[in-house]
Amino acid sequence: DIQMTQSPSTLSASVGDRVTITCRASRDIxxxxxxxxxxxxxxxxxxxxxxxxxxxxxxxxFSGSGSGTEFTLTISSLQPxxxxxxxxxxxxxxxxxxxxxxxxxx
Amino acid sequence: xxxxxxxxxxxKKPGESLKISCKGSGYxxxxxxxxxxxxxxxxxxxxxxxxxxxxxDIRYSPSFQGQVTISADKSISTAYLQWxxxxxxxxxxxxxxxxxSGTYDPFxxxxxxxxxxxxx
Numbered sequence: 047d048i049q050m051t052q053s054p055s056t057l058s059a060s061v062g063d064r065v066t067i068t069c070r071a072s073r074d075i076x077x078x079x080x081x082x083x084x085x086x087x088x089x090x091x092x093x094x095x096x097x098x099x100x101x102x103x104x105x106x107x108f109s110g111s112g113s114g115t116e117f118t119l120t121i122s123s124l125q126p127x128x129x130x131x132x133x134x135x136x137x138x139x140x141x142x143x144x145x146x147x148x149x150x151x152x
Numbered sequence: 153x154x155x156x157x158x159x160x161x162x163x164k165k166p167g168e169s170l171k172i173s174c175k176g177s178g179y180x181x182x183x184x185x186x187x188x189x190x191x192x193x194x195x196x197x198x199x200x201x202x203x204x205x206x207x208x209d210i211r212y213s214p215s216f217q218g219q220v221t222i223s224a225d226k227s228i229s230t231a232y233l234q235w236x237x238x239x240x241x242x243x244x245x246x247x248x249x250x251x252x253s254g255t256y257d258p259f260x261x262x263x264x265x266x267x268x269x270x271x272x
Binding site: 141 | 187196197198199202211213214247249252256257258259260262263264265
């Protein structure tokens with residue numbers, strides 16, 4: 047099994063802040079990594095795939111980087127609608143999610 | 153418009169059986185694998201298994217192998233997740249999701265979720 051570890055678990059930030067979330071894989075997954083956003087009571091939404099490709103319709107303030115075992119999701123300027131929980135997911139061998147990072151209002 | 157519409161919330165007793173559904177529309181249902189994902193109350197996302205609706209090839213997560221059964225009927229564009237004997241610990245929100253077609257793929261469209269409550 048490939049384990050995915052996100053940090054931090056919770057992040058307090060203000061509107062306009064630059065926010066970075068880290069995801070580490072237990073072994074090399076190349077660039078087979080996605081990021082999802084989930085708001086309370088809603089299904090997850092795909093933001094980024096292949097580590098750095100923005101899904102259609104997703105604002106450009108979201109970006110992803112990394113390869114191998116270390117990845118980051120960056121929100122360049124946090125907007126009110128961005129307060130949510132974010133999950134990374136590897137799809138190199140089956141599928142595994144990180145435990146999630148909750149971005150809350152500071 | 154691609155849509156995955158799941159069946160409604162269920163309240164069951166321990167030991168009962170259950171089958172929930174996920175109906176796809178707006179795309180060729182047979183061309184994309186359908187995954188099931190569990191989210192326990194206040195917790196994260198867990199991949200349970202995935203089915204190719206075209207030939208019913210199924211892969212289960214080791215954590216869920218033997219605990220649930222995944223199936224699909226491509227003639228009605230519907231995938232299923234079923235339990236033969238529910239436990240209280242099966243209480244959770246269950247999502248279906250479409251795997252983007254390719255060799256390595258994330259899940260690009262999700263159903264709205266089906267809440268399953270198991271209580272005596």
